[in-house]
Amino acid sequence: MKTIYQSNAVTADVVEQCIADYNSKDQYQTSTMNKAQPGKSLMLLHNLCEQIVGHTLNYQSGNFYKHTLPYLPHTDYRVQQSNTINVVVPLHYTKSLPHLIIFDQRWEQDSLTWCMQYPVQYFEINIGVKGAPYEYPVANLTGQEIDPDLYTMHLSMYPKRYLHGLSGTAYAFEPGSIMIFDNRHIHCTGSFTGEKLGISLRFSMP
Secondary structure, X not given: OOOEEEOOOOOHHHHHHHHHHHHOOOOOEOOOOEEEXXXXXXXXXXXXXXXXXXXXXXXXXXXXXXXXXXXXXEOOOOOOOOOOEEEEEEEEXXXXXXXXXEEEEEOOOOOEEEOEOOOOOOOOOOEEEOEOHHHOOOEOOOXXXXXXXXXXXXXXOOOHHHHOXXXXXXXXXXXXXXXXXXXXXXXXXXXXXXXXXXXXXXXXXX
């Protein structure tokens, strides 16, 4: 599916209820990214997602996430779940406006996280792998350097050579907006300062 980005799609009241849902949790998963299950936020957002997509959606998985460091390039697709629809709802940020970078390139197998110039990390669901996407059989690689403006504005935390073959679009992580995309597409957080809180919901189509 083509990426859908809508601003002002989620009312301020729903955003506040989702934030309250996150703050009501007793504990959070992982130290670098505080994750939690969506709880009642799923009920608040499920119908809206179906209205925007124009299709019935079966919920497969999801989580809140709160972090201060950009998240590495990764995918969220699981073959057994067929959870191709990823919905990202920004809830809050401090300091600089973050962006979600959705690349045109796809990884058709179970989810991976490319650890880039860093040591390989362990993730509970995604498999952390060494190096960059262009070193793997990723679909639609361009064979060219990444766009210099996209790199300079959002991805300069990585050596440019690690982004070879990638192209994509930066979407503003603005509370009230919603982003819906095929989660076989590689995506990551752009550079930012401060803290950001969002929720990601993953669906399959019956």
